[in-house]
Amino acid sequence: MEMNFQKERRTILICGAGIAGLASALFMSRAGFRVEIFEQAEKLDPIGSGLQLSPNAMHVLAELELEEQIKAVASAPSKIEIHNGLNGKKITQILLGDGIVDKYGQQYLVIHRADLQEILLGACLDEPDIQVRMGTAVQDAVSHANGITVIADGPNGTGNYRGIGLLAADGVNSIIRSECFDCTKSISTGTFALRALVKSQDMPTGLHLENILMWLAPNAHAVVYPVRNGTYHNIVLTVPDNFGEKSKEQIISGNKFTGANIAASLDKWDIGFTQLLDLNTRWTSWPLRGAPKLDKWSEGSIVLVGDAAHAMTPHAAQGAAMGLEDAAVLRWAISKRTSLPEAFRLYQSVRMPRAAAVSQLSGKNKKIYQLPQGLAIFRNMGMRYMGGEKIFNRQDWIYRWKPPIIEPN
């Protein structure tokens, strides 16, 4: 039932060359479309530090035949160790490794976001039917009888680009979402992430740095894991927007934070984590914003994918994974319907409930990770009693997902 459009009329336009846009481009090209991607950045900067790639995300990357390239730069931690941020004691641990492969058919990996993006971009550049327009910012999109016209500012000035459909993969602050879906901007979650990338050789000894390490404390928690083949470590600390309020002058200098003044605001924390802050490292702050609640993700020949559709907090480590899943489901939906609007509606009916459920779990995780001290005692006892396997199994339904099978014509 694949769509059979005239060659000159079957261009799909994609706004945004993030994880969701690039993966969607690869799947669209496989579905027989010509693809044009518009990316406002002139080059893809190595921003965003680390991502956890759970088996559901790995299944999509395997489907794109990128598994081996991913494994060459990713790390495969054998455990997630969960610590009490205030006294440093280990609460429990979750075993990853071979057991995960036996259960889900894929590994649980950690990777630098830029490495994943570069692999996806490389695969797109290898495809003759995909054109990537860097330094080209979409300003508007107009639907008409024959499809969509995108108005974009590029290196050669403003241009109009026509296609039969538009995938809006332009992230949490999507311009297409606000222009074409008559809806509000992204929503504050009241929290932000402080992130740093540290050379592994500069990390303190005495920690099991080959694993994913977590520290839980009231109102804040931290996650650390290796990236870039173990040569760097990704450190993420999630804190409320008023973090460091008392010593704001010392902590915030423009948008820059230093390990020393972050540590000063975490004075009740155990040295297990705060010793990582003493490093002479550049910290960046990332406001954690969510997508507004939408009742639809598609409007005619325009559809939202990735964070543009469902930006969520990172506490289930699933934002990019959801964008990868979106791309695979779009490909499947197109194989099932004879027009793009119908395919986009099918995609949205499959994806909206899952993304909402994952987003909800992410919110719950944050509450659990950051419980106030009195309640945290019961959480820690509960976690010890449950053990790592049961804790991991709270997300089993997420990890079990596999890309839908495309039936041959």
Ligand SMILES: Cc1cc2nc3c(=O)[nH]c(=O)nc-3n(C[C@H](O)[C@H](O)[C@H](O)COP(=O)(O)OP(=O)(O)OC[C@H]3O[C@@H](n4cnc5c(N)ncnc54)[C@H](O)[C@@H]3O)c2cc1C
């Ligand atoms: C602290 C933190 C930790 C995280 N950890 C994980 C994790 O462990 N696992 C996981 O799966 N996810 C994680 N995530 C989430 C993940 O990073 C995001 O969900 C994912 O990167 C979003 O990808 P995207 O392609 O949808 O959007 P983006 O990455 O935002 O890409 C959008 C692209 O569109 C471009 N763009 C925007 N507007 C325009 C325009 N008008 N014209 C042209 N181009 C435009 C942008 O420049 C950008 O390149 C984490 C996020 C944070 C903040």
